[in-house]
Amino acid sequence: MDCTINWLPAHGMAFSAETGSGHLLAMDGAPDGGGRNLAPRPMETLLAGAGGCTAYDVVLILKRGRHDVRGCTVKVQADRAETDPKVFTAIRMHFTVTGRAVPEAAVARAVQLSHEKYCSATIMLAKTAEVTTSFEVVEA
Structure with missing residues (x-):
């Protein structure tokens, strides 16, 4: 099982994850930590x-x-x-x-x-x- 996580610097503390099965998942941080609250933590x-x-x-x-x-x-x-x-x-x-x-x-x-x-x-x-x-x- 594998997963690749990419930081999206243009979006603060947002990250995208691509799973080994080829699916994408978005994650983001709270505004007080530099995130924009656009996806789950x-x-x-x-x-x-x-x-x-x-x-x-x-x-x-x-x-x-x-x-x-x-x-x-x-x-x-x-x-x-x-x-x-x-x-x-x-x-x-x-x-x-x-x-x-x-x-x-x-x-x-x-x-x-x-x-x-x-x-x-x-x-x-x-x-x-x-x-x-x-x-x-x-x-x-």
């Missing part, structure tokens, strides 16, 4: 990546279990250390799974498997942050 992008990684796992596990899952939303909130390096110290993830007759036990198992076995992003972040999860199932 790099740490927000990291948090979004972790949320996307675990949501992918949960949906895939539920689909493989032949559950009629129709939607999955993950609300991710994080706390950071006060001093440099301002690592994540706590990450809370709340899953809302929508579907038809999706058992709560299946969702609980999918979330647990993601966080204990499959989601490399959240497992890696758990080295510095306490990662907690919760979920709800909504009938579609």
Whole structure:
């Protein structure tokens, strides 16, 4: 896996990232750090990546279990250390799974498997942050 990051000096503290799969991602800093607030911060992008990684796992596990899952939303909130390096110290993830007759036990198992076995992003972040999860199932 690889990624190339390019600083865009004409745009203050903006950066573009080109992923190994050929996709582009923009990042920017806060105005008080020289950015123009035109794109997510790099740490927000990291948090979004972790949320996307675990949501992918949960949906895939539920689909493989032949559950009629129709939607999955993950609300991710994080706390950071006060001093440099301002690592994540706590990450809370709340899953809302929508579907038809999706058992709560299946969702609980999918979330647990993601966080204990499959989601490399959240497992890696758990080295510095306490990662907690919760979920709800909504009938579609």
